[in-house]
Amino acid sequence: MTTTATPDTRRNASPYLYGEEAAAVARVLEAGQYGHTDVTEEFERRIAEFLGVRDVVAVMSGTAALHTALLAAEVGSGHEVVVPSMTFCATIQAILAVGATPVFVDVDPATLCVTDQLVMDAVSDSTRAVIPVLFGGRAIDFSRVRKKLAARQIAIVEDAAHAFGSRNGARRVGATGDLTCFSFGPIKNLTCGQGGIVVPRSFAEASMIRRLRMLGVAQSQTERAHTTSYSVEGFGLRYQMSGINAAIGLAQLDHFDKVETTRRRLWHAYRRALVGLDGVTLVDVDPDRSVPHLCQVLIPHRDEVHAHMKARGIGVGVHYPPNHLQPAFTEWRRELPATEQVGAQVLTLPFHQHLTEADVGQVVTVLGQSLKTVGAASCARS
Incomplete structure (x- = not known):
C-alpha cells in the first residue's frame, strides 16, 4: 500500500507558536530597546517561579548557559569533566571553551542517559565537574552520589537542554540543587527563538554569571542607567538574552x-x-x-x-x-x-x-x- 506523507510528517520539527509571539515582539521593537531589558528580567522571574527556584540567569543560548555554568563552578585548565558522548556537540565545546578535558562515558541503551554508577566509575582526582545530559527530556537521579561528589568538590552541571518542564521526583528539573542549564532554541519544549538559562546554586554564582553574560560589567542595566560609569570586574562575554527573545519566551510560557x-x-x-x-x-x-x-x-x-x-x-x-x-x-x-x-x-x-x-x-x-x-x-x- 502506498502512503502519501502529510506536510506534518514530511517536515522536521519547527517552532509551535500560539499567536501572541508576534505582538509581544512588536511591543519590544516599538519600545526601542533590543538588548537586555526589563522584559528579560520579567522572563527570569517567571521562569524561576515556574521551576520553583529562587533565581535564574537568562543568557543567549543553551551553549552559553553551559559555558557560564562551568565558569561559575570554577572549571578550567587542568580539570576533567565527565560527560556522555551521546549528546549534541555543544556540550563538549562548552567544556573545551573553559580549557578543561572531556572524559567521555557510556550510556544506558534503554534511555540514552548516563547513570550515576557510570559517572562515578569515570571520576578521578582531576575531575571538577560531571555533566549528566537529560536526553530526550528524561530526568537523571544523582541523589545517591551527590554527597560523594560534593565531598570531592565536583560540581554537577545538568545539561537539561531537552528537559524544560520535566520532573525529578516531585520537583521540576532545575530545582534539585545542582547547576542546571536549559536551552530555549527554535525547537525546544519552550522557545525564545534563541536563548537559555542557568539555575545557579548560590547568590554568588548568580552574580558571577550575570557579570559573565555582560562582558564582566558588575552593574545591571538598570543601575547603569543612573550612573556616569560602571565597573568591569573580570572576564566576560556578550551572552545576555535580548528583550526580543524574552518576549517570545513569555508568550510561550503562558501555554x-x-x-x-x-x-x-x-x-x-x-x-x-x-x-x-x-x-x-x-x-x-x-x-x-x-x-x-x-x-x-x-x-x-x-x-x-x-x-x-x-x-x-x-x-x-x-x-x-x-x-x-x-x-x-x-x-x-x-x-x-x-x-x-x-x-x-x-x-x-x-x-x-x-x-x-x-x-x-x-x-x-x-x-x-x-x-x-x-x-x-x-x-x-x-
Whole structure:
C-alpha cells in the first residue's frame, strides 16, 4: 500500500507558536530597546517561579548557559569533566571553551542517559565537574552520589537542554540543587527563538554569571542607567538574552500546560503504535514525569531505513552521532561499546506539536514498510 506523507510528517520539527509571539515582539521593537531589558528580567522571574527556584540567569543560548555554568563552578585548565558522548556537540565545546578535558562515558541503551554508577566509575582526582545530559527530556537521579561528589568538590552541571518542564521526583528539573542549564532554541519544549538559562546554586554564582553574560560589567542595566560609569570586574562575554527573545519566551510560557499535555499524548501514541513492529526498541523517556523532547527508536539497518523513510517524505533524523568518534574530539576517544551500538541504531521519529495521532500512525506504518523492504534487500544480498 502506498502512503502519501502529510506536510506534518514530511517536515522536521519547527517552532509551535500560539499567536501572541508576534505582538509581544512588536511591543519590544516599538519600545526601542533590543538588548537586555526589563522584559528579560520579567522572563527570569517567571521562569524561576515556574521551576520553583529562587533565581535564574537568562543568557543567549543553551551553549552559553553551559559555558557560564562551568565558569561559575570554577572549571578550567587542568580539570576533567565527565560527560556522555551521546549528546549534541555543544556540550563538549562548552567544556573545551573553559580549557578543561572531556572524559567521555557510556550510556544506558534503554534511555540514552548516563547513570550515576557510570559517572562515578569515570571520576578521578582531576575531575571538577560531571555533566549528566537529560536526553530526550528524561530526568537523571544523582541523589545517591551527590554527597560523594560534593565531598570531592565536583560540581554537577545538568545539561537539561531537552528537559524544560520535566520532573525529578516531585520537583521540576532545575530545582534539585545542582547547576542546571536549559536551552530555549527554535525547537525546544519552550522557545525564545534563541536563548537559555542557568539555575545557579548560590547568590554568588548568580552574580558571577550575570557579570559573565555582560562582558564582566558588575552593574545591571538598570543601575547603569543612573550612573556616569560602571565597573568591569573580570572576564566576560556578550551572552545576555535580548528583550526580543524574552518576549517570545513569555508568550510561550503562558501555554506550557498545552506543551506538557500534547507532547506526552503524542509520545504515548507512538508507544502504542510501535508495539506491533518486530526489531524496534523505543527509547524510554519516562513520559509520565518528563515533558518529552524526542521520540527515538533503535532499529537494525538504521542508515538504509533512514534513507528509505526520507524518500517516502517522512522527516526522520539522528540524534546524535557519538562525539567520541568525531574528528574534533579524537584526542579524547575511548571505547564506549553501548554508545557505539546505539549510535549506529538510533533513529529520531518526527516529534513536534504540529503532529496529530493520525500522523503518528502514518510514520509508524512507513517505518514498518521500510524495515521490511530494507530487511528483504539485506537478505537478498547475503
